[in-house]
Amino acid sequence: MAHSEAHAHEHHAPSGLRRWLFSTNHKDIGTLYLVLSFVFALVGLAMSIAFRLELMEPGTQFIQDHHWFNVLVTAHGLIMVFFFVMPALIGGFGNWFVPLMIGAPDMAFPRMNNMSFWLTAAGGLMLVLTLFLGGAGTGWTIYPPLSSALGHPSPAVDFAIFSLHLAGAGSILGAINFIVTIFNMRAPGMTLHKMPLFVWSILVTAFLLLLALPVLAGAITMLLFDRNFGTHFFNAAGGGDPVLFQHLFWFFGHPEVYIMILPAFGIISHVVSTFSRKPIFGYLGMAYAMVAIGFIGFIVWAHHMYTVGMNVDVKAYFTAATMVIAVPTGIKIFSWIATMWGGAIRFTTPMLFAIGMIILFTIGGVTGVVLANAGMDVSLHDTYYVVAHFHYTLSMGALFGIFAGFYYWIGKMTGKPYPENLGKLHFWLTFIGVNLTFFPMHFSGLAGMPRRIPDYPDAFAGWNFISSLGALMAGVATLVFLVVLWKTFTAKERVPANPWGEGATTLEWTVPSPAPFHTFERQPRIA
Amino acid sequence: MKWRTLVAAGAAMFAAGPALAESVVPQPWQMGLQRAVTPVMERITEFHDLLLVIITLICLVVFALIGYVVVRFREDRNPVPSRRTHNTALEVIWTAIPVLILVIISIPSFKLLYYMDTIPETEFRIKAIGHQWYWSYVYPDHGNFTFDAIMKHDDELEPGEPRLLATDNYVVIPVNTKIKLQVTADDVLHSWTVPAFGVKIDAIPGRLNEVWIEARETGTFYGQCSELCGYGHGFMPIAVKVVNREEFDAWVKQAQEEFARADQAPVRMAAN
Numbered sequence: 001m002a003h004s005e006a007h008a009h010e011h012h013a014p015s016g017l018r019r020w021l022f023s024t025n026h027k028d029i030g031t032l033y034l035v036l037s038f039v040f041a042l043v044g045l046a047m048s049i050a051f052r053l054e055l056m057e058p059g060t061q062f063i064q065d066h067h068w069f070n071v072l073v074t075a076h077g078l079i080m081v082f083f084f085v086m087p088a089l090i091g092g093f094g095n096w097f098v099p100l101m102i103g104a105p106d107m108a109f110p111r112m113n114n115m116s117f118w119l120t121a122a123g124g125l126m127l128v129l130t131l132f133l134g135g136a137g138t139g140w141t142i143y144p145p146l147s148s149a150l151g152h153p154s155p156a157v158d159f160a161i162f163s164l165h166l167a168g169a170g171s172i173l174g175a176i177n178f179i180v181t182i183f184n185m186r187a188p189g190m191t192l193h194k195m196p197l198f199v200w201s202i203l204v205t206a207f208l209l210l211l212a213l214p215v216l217a218g219a220i221t222m223l224l225f226d227r228n229f230g231t232h233f234f235n236a237a238g239g240g241d242p243v244l245f246q247h248l249f250w251f252f253g254h255p256e257v258y259i260m261i262l263p264a265f266g267i268i269s270h271v272v273s274t275f276s277r278k279p280i281f282g283y284l285g286m287a288y289a290m291v292a293i294g295f296i297g298f299i300v301w302a303h304h305m306y307t308v309g310m311n312v313d314v315k316a317y318f319t320a321a322t323m324v325i326a327v328p329t330g331i332k333i334f335s336w337i338a339t340m341w342g343g344a345i346r347f348t349t350p351m352l353f354a355i356g357m358i359i360l361f362t363i364g365g366v367t368g369v370v371l372a373n374a375g376m377d378v379s380l381h382d383t384y385y386v387v388a389h390f391h392y393t394l395s396m397g398a399l400f401g402i403f404a405g406f407y408y409w410i411g412k413m414t415g416k417p418y419p420e421n422l423g424k425l426h427f428w429l430t431f432i433g434v435n436l437t438f439f440p441m442h443f444s445g446l447a448g449m450p451r452r453i454p455d456y457p458d459a460f461a462g463w464n465f466i467s468s469l470g471a472l473m474a475g476v477a478t479l480v481f482l483v484v485l486w487k488t489f490t491a492k493e494r495v496p497a498n499p500w501g502e503g504a505t506t507l508e509w510t511v512p513s514p515a516p517f518h519t520f521e522r523q524p525r526i527a
Numbered sequence: 528m529k530w531r532t533l534v535a536a537g538a539a540m541f542a543a544g545p546a547l548a549e550s551v552v553p554q555p556w557q558m559g560l561q562r563a564v565t566p567v568m569e570r571i572t573e574f575h576d577l578l579l580v581i582i583t584l585i586c587l588v589v590f591a592l593i594g595y596v597v598v599r600f601r602e603d604r605n606p607v608p609s610r611r612t613h614n615t616a617l618e619v620i621w622t623a624i625p626v627l628i629l630v631i632i633s634i635p636s637f638k639l640l641y642y643m644d645t646i647p648e649t650e651f652r653i654k655a656i657g658h659q660w661y662w663s664y665v666y667p668d669h670g671n672f673t674f675d676a677i678m679k680h681d682d683e684l685e686p687g688e689p690r691l692l693a694t695d696n697y698v699v700i701p702v703n704t705k706i707k708l709q710v711t712a713d714d715v716l717h718s719w720t721v722p723a724f725g726v727k728i729d730a731i732p733g734r735l736n737e738v739w740i741e742a743r744e745t746g747t748f749y750g751q752c753s754e755l756c757g758y759g760h761g762f763m764p765i766a767v768k769v770v771n772r773e774e775f776d777a778w779v780k781q782a783q784e785e786f787a788r789a790d791q792a793p794v795r796m797a798a799n
């Protein structure tokens with residue numbers, strides 16, 4: 001029955017360019033986003049392996065020009081944030097599964113959805129172009145005056161700005177699309193308080209995108225004007241202020257970190273619940289914890305700027321506000337554990353990635369509490385401790401969320417099963433690799449090693465060597481993942497509509513695998 | 528290699544070289560903060576010790592819970608899952624306990640913050656100016672002399688001087704004396720950092736940031752620029768010599784003769 005239904009729909013699907021260039025289908029656009037993010041993830045990873053090899057030993061290994069070291073670090077950051085994590089979680093899984101989970105036939109604005117994707121792709125192309133225009137070695141934070149004409153006279157920074165404009169516009173359109181879809185197209189009976197947590201996470205994320213990205217767009221437009229049209233917004237000599245840029249950037253930048261992690265939270269909730277064969281513990285607390293994290297995320301931005309010379313009372317406020325985030329985050333961690341408590345847990349690959357994410361995010365969370373303190377941060381700001389902290393939350397939080405989602409849903413997306421043993425091997429190699437890479441960075445950071453330096457005093461050699469070994473191991477893990485992809489796409493077996501059993505309760509498991517081109521032409525009804 | 532040509536021009540100031548036996552440098556395989564030599568850094572270290580205990584305990588509790596769940600509730604040991612999804616008492620507890628922990632952290636945190644941020648009466652000022660890619664210093668209360676501190680190239684290092692950390696001219700300050708450091712920049716952002724002092728303050732064009740330093744022991748202390756500033760970001764270290772009063776006075780006398788005054792045209796080592 002499942003097969004014949006899928007077959008009946010096939011002749012509706014356009015093919016070739018019409019299908020992929022002009023696509024208005026949420027699943028196809030989701031696939032396009034996933035492909036884009038996969039390509040950029042490989043590029044970003046290759047860059048990180050390149051500079052980890054450079055940092056494997058003291059002295060210069062092979063990146064002779066230090067500017068290009070900075071370019072690699074910058075491109076790695078921008079790519080991973082804007083062209084890997086965001087397109088994978090929001091554009092990819094969001095497009096694929098928000099309509100499926102709320103019982104909607106598609107997104108509210110399918111053509112705008114197409115435009116969102118191609119704007120993002122064009123943004124990615126712009127970023128690649130910077131590499132051929134001299135390279136932007138500004139760090140992903142593009143602080144002026146280093147990013148001004150003074151520090152970077154080449155057009156690379158202008159193209160980086162255009163890249164963020166395009167990706168940002170794509171994300172804003174996508175955010176509007178998600179908000180309208182989620183508010184208006186839920187199946188009858190699915191109240192907000194019955195909505196799956198992944199949909200909640202995308203809803204909160206969409207609001208963060210809608211409110212944060214225009215501020216970034218404004219800031220980088222001012223920077224563009226400073227660079228090209230003689231304005232002095234961030235030029236002290238003309239009465240401007242470089243610190244103003246930092247305020248604007250982080251007003252976007254801090255919500256941005258929640259933009260990257262909240263959808264991963266949503267995925268983890270479904271995976272944990274499915275493989276514990278239990279409903280989510282404290283569902284409402286979980287949903288409103290994300291709302292709280294999103295809200296507080298907007299009022300803590302200056303904790304990235306404790307060393308710029310702010311008033312002490314301002315620093316005290318940002319310290320207090322930042323620490324408050326630990327409370328809703330704690331609720332999430334404890335609720336996941338409580339969901340597993342009393343469950344009948346199966347350790348499939350997605351579940352391993354979910355448990356791994358909870359462990360690693362806890363580590364990243366507690367170092368966040370350390371860094372929140374303005375007094376303490378003086379010793380740690382811009383050291384490798386910060387690099388360790390945000391990679392534990394993002395590289396492992398978001399990345400493990402993405403892998404959990406991939407293994408959880410790949411059967412639904414392709415109709416083919418992934419190889420379980422290879423998946424587990426992929427998990428263990430990744431888990432050990434990233435810990436080996438990032439845990440020693442806490443030590444180098446405490447000992448005082450600054451970020452973004454191409455060579456370091458000899459005493460830091462030991463931990464850096466271990467970090468580089470870990471990066472190589474993570475690279476090997478990625479090769480295993482490529483084999484997983486190959487085995488999955490060439491698999492002869494087929495996956496049933498619901499391969500996970502009674503634990504999987506959301507609507508995407510009621511449609512056949514692979515999900516047919518059109519789903520829910522008749523609205524399902526939620527009891 | 529622009530910075531290397533910059534480096535090449537420096538003349539060594541001290542025939543004897545820095546007092547290396549007492550210097551605080553990071554050690555191989557070091558896992559914690561650098562040794563504190565100012566009251567601010569002592570308090571940061573104390574606070575970090577407290578934080579480390581708290582976060583380690585939190586992690587251990589979470590990992591123990593996960594470990595128990597993973598062992599006890601595997602499908603083969605617990606084939607019939609419970610349907611429990613609420614426990615108000617539990618939810619109140621796991622909200623309240625983190626709040627309590629944060630209050631415990633915030634009290635010493637605010638004490639530390641206000642202590643380090645309140646600048647006491649200081650004996651004199653030093654001004655540090657960040658450039659691409661070296662620091663220059665002015666002693667306005669000692670005749671306004673100024674000098675550049677440029678990283679020593681590997682082949683200029685005296686025996687025992689650390690690579691990437693030693694500079695041709697050292698900042699010299701007297702021991703057990705409160706001084707005020709004013710920091711700014713004349714091109715892009717930089718950040719003046721000496722971990723052993725508990726000091727990290729951004730150098731920003733158009734702004735003058737202030738911190739206070741009271742070194743409690745003599746020796747040589749090092750730090751590195753801590754805000755990405757371009758090509759030579761990794762190669763503009765900060766090196767401070769803390770000496771006793773007589774040595775400081777002698778150094779000032781020598782420096783006044785040797786270095787230009789900041790209100791005259793400064794002598795630059797090389798074109799910027």
Ligand SMILES: [Cu+2]
Pocket residue numbers: 657658660716717718752753754755756760763
């Ligand atoms: Cu610098």
